[in-house]
Each structure stands twice: as C-alpha cells, then as structure tokens.
Amino acid sequence: MARARATYLSEREKDFLHEKTLEVLEKVGVAYNTPHAIDLLASAGAEVDRDALTAKLTWDIIEPCLKTVPKKVLLAGRRPEDDRVLGEWPLHATTDGIQTYVYDDLTGLRREGTAADLETFVKLGDALSEVDAIWPSPQASDIDPYMLPVKFTELTIRNTSKHVQDEVREPDLVEPILAMYEAAAGAPLTERPYFSVTNCTVAPLQHDRGMTEAALKLIKRGVPIFILPMPQAGTTGPMTLASTCIVNMAELLSAMVLFQLAAPGCALISGVGSAVAEMRTGGYIAAGPEIGLINLTCLEMSKYYGLLTQATGISADAKAPNFQAGSEGGMTGLCAALAGADSLIATGAFDGVQTESLAKAVLDNDQLGALRRYVRESPVDESTALMDDILEVGIGGHFLARKSTRAHSRSEIWRPQVFQRGSFEEHQAPGRSLIEEAVQRAHDLLASHEVAPVAEDAAREIAAIVARHEAARP
Numbered sequence: 001m002a003r004a005r006a007t008y009l010s011e012r013e014k015d016f017l018h019e020k021t022l023e024v025l026e027k028v029g030v031a032y033n034t035p036h037a038i039d040l041l042a043s044a045g046a047e048v049d050r051d052a053l054t055a056k057l058t059w060d061i062i063e064p065c066l067k068t069v070p071k072k073v074l075l076a077g078r079r080p081e082d083d084r085v086l087g088e089w090p091l092h093a094t095t096d097g098i099q100t101y102v103y104d105d106l107t108g109l110r111r112e113g114t115a116a117d118l119e120t121f122v123k124l125g126d127a128l129s130e131v132d133a134i135w136p137s138p139q140a141s142d143i144d145p146y147m148l149p150v151k152f153t154e155l156t157i158r159n160t161s162k163h164v165q166d167e168v169r170e171p172d173l174v175e176p177i178l179a180m181y182e183a184a185a186g187a188p189l190t191e192r193p194y195f196s197v198t199n200c201t202v203a204p205l206q207h208d209r210g211m212t213e214a215a216l217k218l219i220k221r222g223v224p225i226f227i228l229p230m231p232q233a234g235t236t237g238p239m240t241l242a243s244t245c246i247v248n249m250a251e252l253l254s255a256m257v258l259f260q261l262a263a264p265g266c267a268l269i270s271g272v273g274s275a276v277a278e279m280r281t282g283g284y285i286a287a288g289p290e291i292g293l294i295n296l297t298c299l300e301m302s303k304y305y306g307l308l309t310q311a312t313g314i315s316a317d318a319k320a321p322n323f324q325a326g327s328e329g330g331m332t333g334l335c336a337a338l339a340g341a342d343s344l345i346a347t348g349a350f351d352g353v354q355t356e357s358l359a360k361a362v363l364d365n366d367q368l369g370a371l372r373r374y375v376r377e378s379p380v381d382e383s384t385a386l387m388d389d390i391l392e393v394g395i396g397g398h399f400l401a402r403k404s405t406r407a408h409s410r411s412e413i414w415r416p417q418v419f420q421r422g423s424f425e426e427h428q429a430p431g432r433s434l435i436e437e438a439v440q441r442a443h444d445l446l447a448s449h450e451v452a453p454v455a456e457d458a459a460r461e462i463a464a465i466v467a468r469h470e471a472a473r474p
Helices: 011-027 035-043 059-067 115-127 148-159 171-185 209-221 241-262 289-304 323-338 358-375 387-393 403-412 424-428 434-448 456-471
Strands: 047-049 054-056 073-075 084-086 092-094 101-103 110-112 163-166 195-202 225-228 268-271 275-278 283-285 309-312 343-345
Touching (some): 035 054, 035 209, 195 241, 209 225, 225 241
Parallel strands (some): 163 195, 268 309
Antiparallel strands (some): 275 283
C-alpha cells in the first residue's frame, strides 16, 4: 500500500535528542509538586527531593514504563457507532478546545463565549462529518465559576454522542464529572472510555499539582490521558526548536513514568503542544512553519518511544477565517498528518487558539477531509493500474465511458462540502463569499442535525449530580 509520508529526523538525530532528553531528566529532573507522585517515584528508585517535590529519572526507570503503555486505545462514544480506536483509526480528529472568544464571521465582532455558544459549537462538532471527538469550547463566561465544570459537562453530554476530550483541573472534580459520563455511557469508563482528558505539564519541567492529582485518580477509572507539554521557544522553552523539543520530550516522559507507575497499562497518548513565542509580546504562536517542524520532531520522537500521538492540527494565528488562517492551518495539519500523527487537535480555532467561529469550524472540516485523502493508503497494483482501459482506449481516446471511471470516481477524487469548485459564475453570481457559504452551511447543519438523545434515566442522574454539586457549594 502506498501512503504519503514525511520524515524530518535521521536515526542519528533521534538518538541524539533521546540522549539529551535523558540528560535533562537525570541532571535537572522534574518538579511533580505533589507528595503522592514523589512517593511513587521514590518506590521505583528515582532520586527525589521531598522538600522540593522533585525527582530525577534514569533510563532504567523510564524504559520499563514505556513497555506497559498500550499500543491501541479505545476512545468510546456515547453510542458504539461513535467509537474510535487510536492505533487503528486513520487520522482521528477532535475539535480544538477551551477557546475564550466567539467571532461573528459576518460582522467581524468578537465577544466572550457563553453557555449557548458552548451548546452551539458542541452540536456543530457532532454534526461535522470529519470530526471524531469533541474538545468542548468555548468557555462559558455566563456560568458561575463554581458550577462551571459540572454544567460544562452536562451541556457537552447533551449536545454530542461523540467521544469527549477535556480537562479536569482539580481532584475534587473527578467524581462528579466521571459519574456524569458513566451515567451517559451506561457503563463504567473502564469498559467504555467515553471521556478522556488532556494533562498539561507546566513548562519548563513542572507538573501542576491539582491536574496531576486529578489524573492519578482518572487513570484508575479507565480514563485515557493525552499528555500535552507546552513549552514555548523563547519564554518557557529555550530559543531553538530542537532545544524546546528536548524540554517537550522530558516533560512527556516524566508524566508517562508517573502514570505508568501509578496504574501500569493505563492509556496514554503523547500530545504535542509545544510552540514558539511572539518575542515582541510574549504571546503564543499557534501556527506557522516552526509549529510544523516542532510537530514533525516531537511526533517522530514519540514514535521512537513507541507512543501513540496527538498533534497540533489546523489552528491559526490569523485574526479571522481568511487566507492566512487556511494557509497556516493547512501547512501545520499536513506536516502532522504526513508525519503519521494518530490524532489531530483540529477544527474551529484561530487567533492563537483564543477564538473560534462557525465558518472556521466548517472550513476546517473540509480541510480534514483533504488531509485524510493525502494520508489514505492506496494500492499500487493491477487493481489500480487499469491497464485494460489504457490499452483499449489507446491514443487520443477518452475514459468517460469506461466502467472503471464510474467505479473509481467517488473513491479516487476527494469532494469538498464547502470549498468552492465548479464554474466561476456558480459561486460569483449570487455575490456570496466562501465565508458566507460556510456560515450558511453551519446554520443548515445546526437546524437539521439531531443529536442522539441521552437516555431519560441517565439525564435524571446527571441533573441530580449537578444539583448535589450546587448543594455542596462551600
């Protein structure tokens, strides 16, 4: 089978980065910031500082942990037809998550997201054909902060049956949130992992105490963990791309070791969140050639360690869903796809992952379809050579009437849902731009799409969990 591929590092360069990553872990170590983690690492033979809550890791501790990480991970939906298996499913894709703002594509106005926006964008993700999982967004500024985590979960479950990937930042939130997902799935997450989490390390070389303690609970309940280091070259990471990738891999391995020691065989995926800083402002650059090269490096190093991967996908730094946004997202996404990413953080975000819009989500869905065509395995053999047709048609003929043309036309040629093809007049006569067509497509999907309903008993249980959380307010 032929498949488009991209490589960046030589074997010598991979070995070099591996050696330097180990040097960081052995000589500098990592701050875990929770005694529970230090106890686990000390019992495995790591050199720890209990006062500073730090540990240094050696290869004889790291290597056995790598061997217990699964090579396939089920990301279940609320319904079996929404199940996906990383390691089998080609180029899994999730919506981009945790944006703050919503952009009106027709007026150019930007505002903070609300609960109604959360419902809209989660439902749109449920309707988009190329989206496999939902990372809920935007943040809902009109929900009371204490209630936000559980209300966020309730609204997400109600508006999608696809797998949900999100964050749990405090250990006290684990039980109510998991109870809601288990009620919706109708099974323990150990059987049907309908929910997974992103665990962000804190660059350079630290772990967030609350998120880490939450993750140590989550892995024992069957929740897959996407480990997402996010050093930024020039600020929280050193200035060269190679050195920032070394910090990325050190943070990744430090988290992998901790979670495998706590629950051997737990489902872990290597996420790539590293980026570069805008040196004039210190801001986060989400796209551009450096992000593609970081993706290539960290994806290849993750595969060097035998880990499943999730890459930064098709976000943008553009301030609207315009040519810049499409160019940035397309280049970054293609780098990750050709490097063999198992999953992409994909649709909806721009403005340095601060803002999302209906048009961007819909256009990114087409972008995902095109990316999947690039990396689809294709046979190169007698079945695709079509030699009978070439020999029979001969010089100067055409292939329109051949049975093979009808048989292969739909599978061989990718067809967009919104990207413009056809005649110039077809798209210019009405005077409607591509953005306007994308917004209309979003409205049509939202009006026609029906989310699979949550079972009545599950909905009652979820409402009761929300009520109990409210009653327990400090």
